[in-house]
Amino acid sequence: MSAVGDAHQLSALHRDSSGWALLRSDNAPLTISLLGRHFGDGVRSLPAPELFDLLDADLEALRDDGYDLPRSGQGYCSDWVRAGFLLRRASAASREEFIEPTEGTFAAIAFVAGLTSPISTVTESRLTTLATQLANLARDTDPSVETRLARLQAERDEIDRQMAAVRSGDFPVVDGDRALERSHEILSLASEIPGDFARVRASFDELNRTLRARILDEDSDRSDTLGDVFRGVDLIGDSDAGRSFTAFYDTILDASRSAQIDDAIGAVLDRPFARRLSSAERRSLRALLSDMENAAAEVHDTMTSLSRSLRHFVQSRAYEEHRRLQQLIRTAQQHARGVAQVRRPYDVLDLELIRVGMSLESVAALKPHNPADDRVVDQVEIHEPGVADLAELRQLVRESEIDFHELTDNIVATLHTRGRASVGDVLADHEATQGLASVVGLLVLAVRHGHPTADFEAVQWTSTSGVRRRARIVRHVYDPTAEEFRR
Structure with missing residues (x-):
């Protein structure tokens, strides 16, 4: 491309690139610092409220250090979105709006990072990567069968040589600096x-x-x-x-x-x-x-x-x-x-337009928002913490969860008494203190630490409301050798 073509291309990039615009903006150091601080280490987007809070904390610290930053984090984010430095995206998983840097912003951050910690020399690893990619490209684009076989044979010989060196213990280990x-x-x-x-x-x-x-x-x-x-x-x-x-x-x-x-x-x-x-x-x-x-x-x-x-x-x-x-x-x-050739925008037309849409009202008809309406004026009532009752807490837990510890003790007691126990045997020897929940818990333990049989059995229990219940279930027999029942 000629010098004229290069100049036109770079002029268009200078005009349209958000990264270039960020680098030449007035607050470029602060903008790149703040965005690079929160969009690094794999972070590509953040919820808008979270980013606003993070920026507000940073702006407060910068103001304490003497910087003139009159706007809030949300205000600066709005400016950066309009300037093309940030993008707003809706999330399908939540109602929050997410904010992420544009391609140009990432490029500007990477450019400044290269200035702050430049690679001063051509490193060995970079040359190795370059040589490896060139060798792979030459190999993968070679249409000749003979040269590809020769190259593969050379690679196999080199692998054999390296394997022999490893077996003999004479192989190089990359040191700490490299x-x-x-x-x-x-x-x-x-x-x-x-x-x-x-x-x-x-x-x-x-x-x-x-x-x-x-x-x-x-x-x-x-x-x-x-x-x-x-x-x-x-x-x-x-x-x-x-x-x-x-x-x-x-x-x-x-x-x-x-x-x-x-x-x-x-x-x-x-x-x-x-x-x-x-x-x-x-x-x-x-x-x-x-x-x-x-x-x-x-x-x-x-x-x-x-x-x-x-x-x-x-x-x-x-x-x-x-x-x-x-x-x-x-x-x-x-x-x-066509009309612009004979009429001017300020000409008065003898035309009556039918207005559609919302009606315009006087400013006096608007009701201003009064911040005092949201103020809480009632006295806050303070409740002193009391002493927790262990028995009451246990009762609350029993009302929401199955007491497997109690059921396990009942099964162990029945096994010691009868030598063999099913769900019906345990219910016959011990009361279902939690009603249907106790029956369900016994069935769960039978599935985990027992086996079903081909028979059926009738079980009875009293519900928590005092009503006698009956059911017919598959007979499950508990395994007395299970670790759960070894007591």
Whole structure:
């Protein structure tokens, strides 16, 4: 690309990028500090009330240090949403609104983090990663059978040599400094993951808007986009971004692959060099797999939701109403363009418009809110705590739960007396103090520590209201050798 093309491209990026806008804003240091503080270590979104409270506490500390920050956390969040630094998203699981940084904000935070802790040299681990990726790319794109077999043979010979060295005990072990360097390289790559997921989600949102606009702009019901949706084609899932993310999502959810990553993280954290990592670095490394799985699940839900919404938009024929409304708006704009040639906005027209909608009333008819209406003026009555009665507490517990301890004692007593006991035998020897609950508890213990027979038996008990009850149940015999009944 020529210098002119580069200049135009960067000028557009300078105008449209939220990350660039954040870096050149007046309060960029404070904004990046606050957002980077709460959207780090795998945190991609927060409930709006929780974020407001966190920011209010930070703003109070900054004001005490001399910073002029007159607005509240909620006010600054509203400004950042309007500026494109944050996004508001509704949650299907709760009524709370969630707030998350945009792709550009993640990029700005990562850029500033690179300035505060730059990589001063080309590390060995980075060169190793580069060489490995190049070798894999050369191998996987090679169409020649002979060269691929030769490369595989060389790899097998190298593996055999390494296995022989391990058997002899003569193999290198990465020392603390080099292992620490590789750990930092892994964490550096992991820090880019939130921005990657934000970029994927933004691409899905943009693709959804583009598809809807294409459906509205195409005139015929037999249009390609509309026809694909009617035929059940998942345009979002089948897009380049959708296929790429689906491949990643399937990989991260693969049980064997996840187990390998989890085992590798546990092994690394158990190594002696891991003690030299900071607590935040160890925490980030330990949560690496779960953070990727959670973030991938959120993006997958977004992709699925957008696909379903687009399909419903078409199959419910709601697009026809939107298309009709768009045509009416364009027709009105065309008429307005013609009228603008002969009329001015301030011209008085001899036209009476019929007003529809809500009626306008005087300000004096409005009733102002009086904060004193919510004030509590009644005297607060203080109740002194009393002394708990153990017997009363036990009675309350017995009214809400089955007394398995009492039932177990009754079973043990019947086994000692009869040598063999069923539910009916225990009820014959001991009263069902909790009524039907005692019968249910005896059956539960019989299922856990006994076995059913082919016979039936009649059981009787007195309910808590004093009514005599009868029932016919499968005969269950308790196992006298069960650990529960050994007393």
